[in-house]
Amino acid sequence: MSTNPNEEALEALAAARWRVAGVLTVTTLVAYLGFILLVAFDKPLMGQQLVPGLSIGILLGALVIVAAWALTGIYMLWANGKYDRALHQLRGGK
Numbered sequence: 001m002s003t004n005p006n007e008e009a010l011e012a013l014a015a016a017r018w019r020v021a022g023v024l025t026v027t028t029l030v031a032y033l034g035f036i037l038l039v040a041f042d043k044p045l046m047g048q049q050l051v052p053g054l055s056i057g058i059l060l061g062a063l064v065i066v067a068a069w070a071l072t073g074i075y076m077l078w079a080n081g082k083y084d085r086a087l088h089q090l091r092g093g094k
Helices: 005-041 043-047 056-090
Strands: 049-051
Touching: 005 043, 005 056, 043 056
Parallel strands: none
Antiparallel strands: none
């Protein structure tokens, strides 16, 4: 373990980045895997029509894509805000 406060703060910031990225990655993978498993093992459910031309499968597929965009946006907001601000302060910026 280092004794330099800047190094410790940088290590904590890097650990926070990995935690945020890990949680968002696992969330994305769970959404995709859940969708794929439903397609593979519950075709009747996925084929049920909500309205003509729109099945549960199509709706869930679109929601998985939107969720991936949203999770990417969450990471971007976090990285461009908190992470970049903390990194700038560690580099000696005001």
